[in-house]
Amino acid sequence: MFYVIKRILATIPVMVVVALFVFCIIRLGPGDPASVIAGDYATAEDIQEIRIKLGLADPIPVQMGKWFVQLASGDLGKSYHSNMQVTKLISQRLEPTLLLAVTTILLTVFVAIPLGTLAAYKAGSWVDKFVMIFSVAGFSIPVFVLGYILVYIFAMELRWLPVQGYRSPFDDGFLLFLKHITMPAVTLSVIYIALISRMTRASVVEVLNEDYVRTARAKGQSEFKILLRHALPNAAVPIVTVLGISIALMIGGVVVTESVYNIPGLGRLVLDAVLSRDYGVIQGLILFFSFIYIFINLLIDLSYTLIDPRIRY
Amino acid sequence: MADTSTVTLKEDPSIFRIISGNKGLMTGLVILAVLTLIALIGPIFTESPTSINPMVRIKPPSADMWFGTDPLGRDLFARAIWGGRISLSVGVAVAIVAVGFGLLLGLLAGYIRVLDAIIMRVMDGLMAIPGILLAIALISLTGASLFTVIVAITIPEIPRVVRLVRSVVLTVREEAYVEAAIAAGTKLPGIMIRHILPNTIAPLIVQATYVCASAMLTESILGFLGAGIPPEIPSWGNIMSEGRTYFQLCPWIIFFPGVALGVTVMSVNIVGDGLRDTLDPRIAKKM
Numbered sequence: 001m002f003y004v005i006k007r008i009l010a011t012i013p014v015m016v017v018v019a020l021f022v023f024c025i026i027r028l029g030p031g032d033p034a035s036v037i038a039g040d041y042a043t044a045e046d047i048q049e050i051r052i053k054l055g056l057a058d059p060i061p062v063q064m065g066k067w068f069v070q071l072a073s074g075d076l077g078k079s080y081h082s083n084m085q086v087t088k089l090i091s092q093r094l095e096p097t098l099l100l101a102v103t104t105i106l107l108t109v110f111v112a113i114p115l116g117t118l119a120a121y122k123a124g125s126w127v128d129k130f131v132m133i134f135s136v137a138g139f140s141i142p143v144f145v146l147g148y149i150l151v152y153i154f155a156m157e158l159r160w161l162p163v164q165g166y167r168s169p170f171d172d173g174f175l176l177f178l179k180h181i182t183m184p185a186v187t188l189s190v191i192y193i194a195l196i197s198r199m200t201r202a203s204v205v206e207v208l209n210e211d212y213v214r215t216a217r218a219k220g221q222s223e224f225k226i227l228l229r230h231a232l233p234n235a236a237v238p239i240v241t242v243l244g245i246s247i248a249l250m251i252g253g254v255v256v257t258e259s260v261y262n263i264p265g266l267g268r269l270v271l272d273a274v275l276s277r278d279y280g281v282i283q284g285l286i287l288f289f290s291f292i293y294i295f296i297n298l299l300i301d302l303s304y305t306l307i308d309p310r311i312r313y
Numbered sequence: 314m315a316d317t318s319t320v321t322l323k324e325d326p327s328i329f330r331i332i333s334g335n336k337g338l339m340t341g342l343v344i345l346a347v348l349t350l351i352a353l354i355g356p357i358f359t360e361s362p363t364s365i366n367p368m369v370r371i372k373p374p375s376a377d378m379w380f381g382t383d384p385l386g387r388d389l390f391a392r393a394i395w396g397g398r399i400s401l402s403v404g405v406a407v408a409i410v411a412v413g414f415g416l417l418l419g420l421l422a423g424y425i426r427v428l429d430a431i432i433m434r435v436m437d438g439l440m441a442i443p444g445i446l447l448a449i450a451l452i453s454l455t456g457a458s459l460f461t462v463i464v465a466i467t468i469p470e471i472p473r474v475v476r477l478v479r480s481v482v483l484t485v486r487e488e489a490y491v492e493a494a495i496a497a498g499t500k501l502p503g504i505m506i507r508h509i510l511p512n513t514i515a516p517l518i519v520q521a522t523y524v525c526a527s528a529m530l531t532e533s534i535l536g537f538l539g540a541g542i543p544p545e546i547p548s549w550g551n552i553m554s555e556g557r558t559y560f561q562l563c564p565w566i567i568f569f570p571g572v573a574l575g576v577t578v579m580s581v582n583i584v585g586d587g588l589r590d591t592l593d594p595r596i597a598k599k600m
Contacts, residue, residue, distance in 0.1 A: 017438025025451060136586070140526070140579035142533050144553070145571030152564050163561075252445035256534055270446060274453045274540055282450050290441040297441075 007301055011294050016068075018290045022283050023067055027060065037080055037277070054080065054280075076284035081276060086284030089269060096166045097265035099177075100257070101250055103185040108192040108246070113239065115193070116200025117227055123205055131197050138194025143253050147187040147260035154183060164262040184261045188253050192246045199242045203235035210234070236307045244300035248293040338587025344580040348573075352397040359391035362547045373565060380569040392547045393570050399459070399548040400529050400574065404581070406463050407528035408521040411470040416517065418471070419478025420505055424486065433479070436472040444469030445531060449540045462542050466531045470524050477520055478513050485512045515592040522585030526578045533574055549574045 034051040035042065051057045055066065070077065076086040119131035155163040161183055169177035207213065208231055216226050251267070258267035266285070273281035333339060356362075374380055380389035422432040439447075451465035485491060491508050499507070529549075535541030536550020537557070544551050549570040556566030 013434055014437045014441055017434055018441050021435075021438055021442065025447075025454065136579060136582055137575075140530075140582055141575045142530055142537075142571065142578075144534070144537050145567065145575060148560060148564065148567050148571070151560070156561065156564075249443070251443040252534070255445060256537065259538060270449070271538060274449050274538075277453055279454075282453070286442055286446050286450060289443050289446060290438075293441045293443070 004302060007298060011298055014294055015291060018294075019068065019071055019287065020064075022286050022290075023064060026279055026283050027056070027063065071287070076287055077280050079273075079278055080280040081278050086281055086288070089281065090266065090285070090288060093264060093266050093269045095168060095265075096263050097254055097258070097267060099169070100181060100184055100188065100254065100263065100265065101247070103181050104188045104192070104250070105243075105247060107185050107189045108196060109243070111189070112193040112196035113200050113232075116197035117204050117232065119197065119201040120204035120208060120231075121223075121227060123201075128201070131201060135194040135198040138190050141190070143187060143191065143256045144260050146190055147183070147257060150183050150187055151260070164260070166261075166263040166265070180261075184257050184263060187260070188250070188257045191253065192250075195246060196239065196242055200235070200239050203238045204231050207231045207235045233307075237304060240303060240307055241300055244296055244303075248296045251289045251292075335587045335591050337583050338591060341580045341583030341587055344576065345584060348397065348577050348580065349401060351394060352401050355394035356391075356398060359394050360388060362387065362392040362395040373563070374569075380565060389552070389566060389569060392552050393549070393573055396547040396549045396552050396570060397573060397577070399542065399546060400532055400550070401577065403459075403463055403466065403532045403542075403548070404525040404529040407467045407470060408525035410463070410467045411474055411524050411528075412517055412521045414467075415471050415474025415520075416478050416513065419475040419513070420482060420509065422475060423479040423482025424501070424505065424509070429479075432475065436475050439469065440472045442469070445534060448531060448535060449538070452535065452540050457541060457543050459542055459546060462532065462535060466528050466535070470528065474517070474520055474524070477516055481513045481516060482509055485509055519585055519589045519592060522581055522588060526581040526585065529574065529578050529581070 034054060034056055035047050038047045038050050048057070055063060058066070074087070076090075078085055079089065115131055119128040122128055151163055154161045162180055165180055167173075167176040167180045204227075212234075213226060213230055216230050221230075254265065255267035255270050257263070258265045259271055262268075269281070270285055272278075273285065380393055382388055418432050418436075422429045422436075447469050448462075448465040451468065452461055455461045455465075486509065488508075491504060494504050494508055532541060532548060533550035533553065536548050536552075537554045539551075539554055541550050541554075542548045544555065552570045553567045556563070556570075560567060
């Protein structure tokens with residue numbers, strides 16, 4: 001219990017550093033948000049007016065103090081353009097991204113873990129070689145190129161699936177949702193399948209050499225049960241770690257995938273904010289995603305005791 | 314005589330021997346060498362990647378125009394080759410800069426206790442920010458140019474290098490020969506350069522290849538999103554970005570640079586894996 005509290009408290013300095021960092025790049029960078037918002041034809045007075053409105057005219061320490069007070073109350077700031085709360089903008093766009101992420105993770109887990117386990121079990125066989133080649137290729141192909149290849153094959157040539165767009169399972173029905181989410185989820189999951197099948201293989205190979213696996217074989221346990229009951233649970237810690245890190249790192253892929261398939265989620269919100277230079281939204285989103293990353297890492301660390309009873313703090 | 318020569322070979326094998334002993338590494342290096350050569354001398358033989366020819370707009374790949382043309386009638390083969398030059402340069406530049414800064418910060422963090430806490434907290438924070446998001450934000454603030462894109466891709470890559478170097482330093486500093494050097498009165502810079510630094514080189518070379526691969530992918534993603542290198546300098550990323558609008562009409566604009574990028578990144582990754590296996594057999598056994 002002491003460890004849990006300590007670990008939770010340890011996230012605070014990281015969050016402070018992230019907030020400081022974001023503060024610095026927006027305020028102290030060579031670009032001036034106020035002059036960007038004002039446009040090319042603005043006079044110096046216009047820019048100064050915007051600066052005062054956004055609170056950019058205050059001394060830096062004052063701005064920083066306000067910034068931390070604001071963040072501590074769960075406020076991620078406002079859009080410079082529409083004046084809407086960033087938290088509100090996020091909640092509007094959350095559903096597609098969340099569902100895309102969940103589908104991707106399910107797909108990854110159900111493909112990568114059996115694939116990696118099989119590769120480890122049949123180390124050196126063609127399955128193993130396939131997994132190795134697939135994982136190197138999966139790391140190397142850019143997400144959006146893969147996306148367009150899938151669109152070309154399955155939407156334009158075969159016409160099995162829609163080219164792009166998003167349908168909500170709550171408003172448009174589950175089948176329509178599934179049709180639209182399949183290609184984006186496959187696109188996004190390939191890199192994670194590559195990563196996690198490779199990790200699973202490495203982890204299971206090591207466990208299969210352990211004494212308890214030999215003992216299980218000696219007492220006549222079936223090979224399937226050996227993998228399921230003895231090998232996988234013991235190999236789980238590194239797999240869960242990589243899975244957690246992948247979820248945390250998914251946001252980069254989400255931005256690209258949503259852009260390829262025209263999905264109105266958080267990724268598109270990021271891109272729209274960048275293209276319209278809405279620094280209020282950009283900084284809010286960076287903070288939001290960084291805090292999610294920190295939170296997921298916390299969950300991974302805390303889950304170790306549940307996955308592996310040998311780990312005690 | 315014959316005996317001793319085999320012994321020396323085993324103890325100090327030449328670099329060529331190490332490389333040729335690993336099939337994957339050899340393959341990766343050959344592909345990479347060919348691609349680099351094309352990127353280096355290819356532009357001499359192709360026409361300008363920005364010359365517009367409205368007579369040959371949107372032509373599919375043919376014997377005359379290998380990769381076809383885009384809606385402005387620009388030759389995509391020429392653009393892909395010039396773009397390759399930019400993409401490879403970005404990858405190499407980011408790898409060198411990230412490894413340089415990472416090495417410096419990692420050495421400081423690993424060896425100086427006071428700095429360790431500060432540097433590592435900053436790195437933890439930096440790692441928590443999604444790399445692509447950070448790069449996009451930096452570029453949109455500073456304005457896109459080749460230089461700012463390289464800087465923006467480099468910053469998110471640094472923490473991993475720092476962590477790697479620091480972990481090597483923390484292990485090595487406990488070694489007997491380092492203690493001996495301290496006892497013999499060697500000063501801190503001497504210990505760092507003579508004893509610590511050489512131990513970081515092998516893992517750093519491996520890490521550099523991964524950084525290079527990841528930087529090329531990030532460059533293409535930034536270019537693709539329209540937040541990367543400005544369109545007047547063709548890179549694989551921004552060529553594909555221009556292809557987005559016309560994808561249903563002329564998918565080859567995305568396919569050729571995409572495949573070129575995929576093959577390049579894959580060969581860099583294979584070289585990285587091969588180097589890891591030959592330079593550090595302990596890790597190789599695990600994977």
